[in-house]
């Protein structure tokens with residue numbers, strides 16, 4: 021009988037055949053969402069983080085959490101694995117006894133992309149509301165759909181969950197304040213999915229603690245606009261975060277030696293947050309270029325994304341995606357949403373606009389074809405194929 025050496029069999033080299041420089045080029049030419057990669061500088065900083073076990077609250081993560089709580093003007097914070105976990109922990113921590121409901125925008129991540137987590141974890145009904153102004157929920161929208169009565173046919177709303185940015189658009193702060201005052205008056209909690217709240221602060225100049233003061237809980241992500249590899253933070257009162265800490269363990273989300281991840285998040289916060297104004301400028305350049313060609317802009321670039329429809333150019337998403345992928349230096353552009361991030365190169369924007377121009381010329385379409393049509397704002401996110409949300 022032959023025996024393999026178990027240690028030899030277990031050996032693996034996950035770096036075999038991986039070309040990091042080629043990957044960085046792909047990242048810089050991809051209009052997709054969470055693609056940013058850690059830099060050498062980020063790794064070099066993070067390697068000095070503490071080596072403790074975070075189930076017992078390790079040092080670097082604690083420093084990050086305390087800093088975040090101060091920055092956001094809340095009593096406490098907890099570092100968690102993902103934005104989905106952070107949102108779901110918040111909802112679960114707010115909600116006690118079903119039947120109960122959560123009111124949110126019909127396009128929100130909590131409603132669309134969290135695998136039915138509100139029902140699964142919190143036994144909550146979601147009330148998805150279409151914003152009457154096609155941009156953001158208003159106090160009137162909330163009042164119209166919120167369930168406050170003790171009618172036995174309905175589940176009472178216990179949480180209003182807003183998202184800022186949503187599809188890259190900025191929720192006006194005065195409307196948030198109005199909704200929050202109303203919610204407070206009827207004892208309804210306010211949660212913010214602020215995965216991309218950094219963009220709001222960068223664009224409006226309003227400090228994070230002011231933006232977040234109307235909310236009882238906030239989830240924000242280090243792994244989206246800021247470009248850390250992993251991690252989100254949930255912020256709120258001491259009692260809420262203590263409850264979330266217990267629930268995180270229950271969800272299997274207690275993490276061990278994550279000082280390194282806290283280090284990456286801290287580096288991103290210190291060094292990448294300030295890059296966002298340039299990101300927004302580049303997104304606006306992309307939007308303007310699309311407009312100049314005659315594309316229909318479905319959602320303008322208020323921060324880092326633009327949604328467009330190429331039909332007025334005589335083109336469709338699939339052919340654009342295929343031609344972009346076939347360029348000598350390929351570009352990834354999947355559908356209606358184009359996301360600009362801290363590692364998108366200006367050249368990519370120029371090359372993409374040039375490609376559209378070339379494709380139009382090939383079809384003999386030279387100018388604007390004035391294809392303005394009504395937009396269904398609840399259904400603007402068209403994907404060529406199902407990719408990351």
Ligand SMILES: Cc1ncc(COP(=O)(O)O)c(C=O)c1O
Pocket residue numbers: 053054101102103104105107129130183185213215216241243252409
């Ligand atoms: C607004 C918003 N909230 C939450 C999430 C979830 O974050 P994660 O992918 O880390 O679970 C995302 C992710 O794309 C998001 O865009």
